[in-house]
Amino acid sequence: MMEEPRVLFVDDDENLLMGLKRRLRGKFSFDTALGPLEAIEKIKGGAKYAVCVADMRMPEMDGVELLSNVAKLSPDTVNMMLTGNADQKTAVEAINQGRIFRFFNKPCEDEELLVGVNAALRQHQLITAEKALIEQTLAGSIKVLTEVLSQLNPAIFGKAMRAKVWCDQIAKSIGYPHPWELGLAALLAPIGYVSLPADILSRLGEEKPLQPLERDVVRRTPEVARSLISNIPRLENVAQIVYMQYRDFDGSGFPSDGPKGTDIPLGSRVLRIFNDLGKITESELVVKQHFDELRQKPKRYDMSLLDKIEMVLAVVDPSYDKTAFPEGTEHDIYLKHLRMGDFLLTDIETRDGHVLLTHGNYISEVQIQRLRVFQKLHQFHEPIRVRRGGKGASG
Known part of the structure; x- marks a missing residue:
């Protein structure tokens, strides 16, 4: 049985909270917190709230800061503000920083508050229903694509999985805003290979040389990948990352026209590095010499990004020469x-x-x-x- 959505009222005035309990009892399921710290403690302790209604003026932390924290801790919670200070600056600050759904002046009539809370509960229902639908669609679509890729060529799929592992390891250190997006782009990067003839695909998996015309066909597979991925909800950015994965930092590469330098999507610049890194190592183990090899083509990569990735991934392997790339x-x-x-x-x-x-x-x-x-x-x-x-x- 689905749990009834709950509302949290937060105020530093205990008498006000007691009055709310008396007047709103039986209208909907709700809880109260005496001040912002207690509210945060409840949410961190696992309490789930569909709606949070907070007072603006509280001693430990104002309502804007509280609701900003609530938005981070519980992104699906719909936030509303009650305040006696109705100036425009407070309202704008509250809406911008705390993701406020509605803004009420104190004292607020019970009927007005009820209408607002019920609207917020409906908004929460819409948010969670849409999220569940999209997540199910997303998970199902990705499952189909990855299964197709794994059946198509296990060796290529294995390299994509390895690139995903690398992405998961470096996402935080390079400040990637949505790590799941980066890992998914790495996993789906070779999905355009579904358009290739079997003989080319086989040689690719074994890293055998291709003829110039065949290389050109392979070079254009990101277009196919973008077309496939962009049809899945919320994967528009992933589709663009995959499309630009062979765009060189100096503006060359594929596609022939488009951004260069840091205007290339960060995820694409990461994949540009990992696509080549995957060709010079047979395992997830990456050593300094692998990055020395990549540095022989400085126009191809974002060198600042390469340095950051090396700091996270490269390990010392005593079986390798520890010196710089040899000039022998x-x-x-x-x-x-x-x-x-x-x-x-x-x-x-x-x-x-x-x-x-x-x-x-x-x-x-x-x-x-x-x-x-x-x-x-x-x-x-x-x-x-x-x-x-x-x-x-x-x-």
């Missing part, structure tokens, strides 16, 4: 000559298409040992290209 020489070598500290410029791939290590990684001792085992069982494409040497590089 490049060599084409056979696998038997591979050394710890070499920086891969090409994938290490078996002749039957299995990628053992992706380019953009430093070679660790553990990886060399693993590679030696695989060499006994498989044939690899050789030679491979590495960067060797530079400041502090091992070898």
Whole structure:
């Protein structure tokens, strides 16, 4: 059985609250709080209120500040104000800061107060009903899209899930206003791939090279993604983030026309980084060298944002060279000559298409040992290209 919506009256005058209890008993379900601190304590303690009616002048905290706090603690609560000070400045301040539904002057006739409270209760009903409907629609639509993506290509879906994890980790530190929006954009970023032929999709999942015409087709998939996502309620911003995910910071990239620099949506600038970061690491583990690799293309990313993300995500991994991106020489070598500290410029791939290590990684001792085992069982494409040497590089 659904709980009856309750109203909270807040005032520092105990006699006034007692009078309200006598006059309004049986009209609707309500509670009282003697002052703003008690009201906040009730809400923090788990009490749910459809409507909060607060006095303006109270000693510990005025009504504007109280209702502003109520709006943060209980966003669905409809707020109303009672005050003896009817000046315009107070009314404007109350409405702007406390999200006030109605504003009453004291003394307020019982009938006027009843009409106002009942209107607020109806407003709360509308808010919660719409929210429930949208949340159900949203959840169902996202479930369908993610299931389509996971069935379409598990490898691509896995990378999207990894990008979502990264987004969840960095959202707070970069001051992202709606973290759920950012994570969802990462998850749905590759949904435009549903328009691709199966052979292109397969090569994408395995990170195999594409022909120029095929790359152009893939490059335009954000348009398809935007079209799909924008049909879902409340996902207009997510659709735009996904559409701009390959827009470079200098204004190049896809789409060919549009904003540049910080005018590009923040979420799109994050995805621009994570799309490329996902290509140079095989796991959620991110180290400093991965960001050093991204910095080789400074026009592509928001470098200030890149720095913030690195501070949150990058960890120290002793199996990697801890120095800056190496400025050594490049060599084409056979696998038997591979050394710890070499920086891969090409994938290490078996002749039957299995990628053992992706380019953009430093070679660790553990990886060399693993590679030696695989060499006994498989044939690899050789030679491979590495960067060797530079400041502090091992070898």
